[in-house]
Amino acid sequence: MLSDLLPLTETQREIRDLARTFAREHVAPHAAQWDREGYFEPALVKQLGDAGFLGMLLPEEYDGLALDTVTYLIALEEIAAADASVAVMMSVHNSLPTQMLLRWGTEAQKDRWLRPMARGEILGAFALSEPDAGSDAASLRCQATRDGDGWVLTGTKSWVTSGSHAGVILVMARTDTAADRQGSRGIGAFVITPDLPGFHVGKKENKLGLRASPTVQLVFDEMRVPAGHLLGEPGQGLAYALQSLEHGRLGIGAQALGIARAALQAARDYADERRQFGRPIRDFEAIQFKLADMAMRVTASRALLHATAAAKDRGERVTQFAAMSKLMASETAMFVADEAVQIFGGYGYVKEYPVERYLRDAKVTEIYEGTSEIQRVVIARELYT
Numbered sequence: 001m002l003s004d005l006l007p008l009t010e011t012q013r014e015i016r017d018l019a020r021t022f023a024r025e026h027v028a029p030h031a032a033q034w035d036r037e038g039y040f041e042p043a044l045v046k047q048l049g050d051a052g053f054l055g056m057l058l059p060e061e062y063d064g065l066a067l068d069t070v071t072y073l074i075a076l077e078e079i080a081a082a083d084a085s086v087a088v089m090m091s092v093h094n095s096l097p098t099q100m101l102l103r104w105g106t107e108a109q110k111d112r113w114l115r116p117m118a119r120g121e122i123l124g125a126f127a128l129s130e131p132d133a134g135s136d137a138a139s140l141r142c143q144a145t146r147d148g149d150g151w152v153l154t155g156t157k158s159w160v161t162s163g164s165h166a167g168v169i170l171v172m173a174r175t176d177t178a179a180d181r182q183g184s185r186g187i188g189a190f191v192i193t194p195d196l197p198g199f200h201v202g203k204k205e206n207k208l209g210l211r212a213s214p215t216v217q218l219v220f221d222e223m224r225v226p227a228g229h230l231l232g233e234p235g236q237g238l239a240y241a242l243q244s245l246e247h248g249r250l251g252i253g254a255q256a257l258g259i260a261r262a263a264l265q266a267a268r269d270y271a272d273e274r275r276q277f278g279r280p281i282r283d284f285e286a287i288q289f290k291l292a293d294m295a296m297r298v299t300a301s302r303a304l305l306h307a308t309a310a311a312k313d314r315g316e317r318v319t320q321f322a323a324m325s326k327l328m329a330s331e332t333a334m335f336v337a338d339e340a341v342q343i344f345g346g347y348g349y350v351k352e353y354p355v356e357r358y359l360r361d362a363k364v365t366e367i368y369e370g371t372s373e374i375q376r377v378v379i380a381r382e383l384y385t
């Protein structure tokens, strides 16, 4: 089988085994049914929290595991190999809202939200995109208007992963006024809870893949937000979001890698069992070449992802490498899942086997948390800085 290129520490091996066991017991047996029914299992949030998987990067004082980024990504890959829908919930929660609160939250904000988030009592979400503001995040229109000490938010957010089940949502909204537009510098980040008056969950998207992960619109109808819910500086919200997305993109890289690895394993096993022309199809060079390319891309994607995460943990600037990691892992996921379906032939095209799900799940990794085109923009921009 495919072994690890980069050596794992003892802790990393332990966490990988813990995640693998959790995935085998609590996730894998249900993945096909949850996908078929578009079902999100709320009890799984608490189970993930109890096992430590929702506070992986948080310090112990907030009930987190205080792990490094590489170890977190290793666990995420294991969950993703069982079910990419569960993995995206785990990735968004660990990489975006918890990290934003930890980095820019006041002591009061951290005290209030981080512990229940780490324990899986509250699920986190992230709301940046809008119906007319996707890749061009700075053009968002959701408006935050001052109201005494607090704020009133009006607008619609789209593509919010876990938005219908989240207890905390980090929402980016304009804090400048129409007469005073400051582009990317006129946006604030707010900690929103679903009990705020004027908060509504809008339509749930009917998606190609990740069908067990609810993706919803959120509608804010003159939603009153107390002053203590603004995160950091009123004009810095987009910068906070884009900085956090760097972490998020590593998480999506690990998710994509998990899908790719699962597809490779399935294709490898099938090529061994399936016989045509009197022998296992793995004897044919046409199949061997596919498996070799799949294995090479999985290994290269993991090496780049883990090297980037290690550099991030050393405190280095990894904007370009994070974009490369997400781009490479997501294109690997699509390539490997597509080849896996091809190796399975007709059986790859039906729901009896998981490879068609891998292909459907892989596609979105090239789209969300920055499309492949945006990753290339970031990589090219960095060449000139």
Ligand code: CAA
Residues within 6 Å of the ligand: 092, 126, 128, 129, 134, 135, 136, 137, 138, 159, 160, 161, 184, 185, 238, 239, 240, 242, 243, 245, 246, 319, 367, 368, 369, 370, 371, 374, 377, 378
């Ligand atoms: N680190 C630190 N700061 C950063 C940063 C980073 N990696 N990226 C941007 N910033 C800062 C910039 O320095 C800038 O601050 P100043 O104004 O003080 O200089 C500010 O953030 C705005 O950045 P840009 O000027 O670079 O912004 P831009 O308008 O030129 O956009 C972009 C650049 C790369 C196209 C960016 O908009 C982008 O990444 N777009 C894609 C958005 C995206 O990924 N959306 C996904 C949403 S989440 C999701 O998918 C749903 C889900 O739940 C999974």
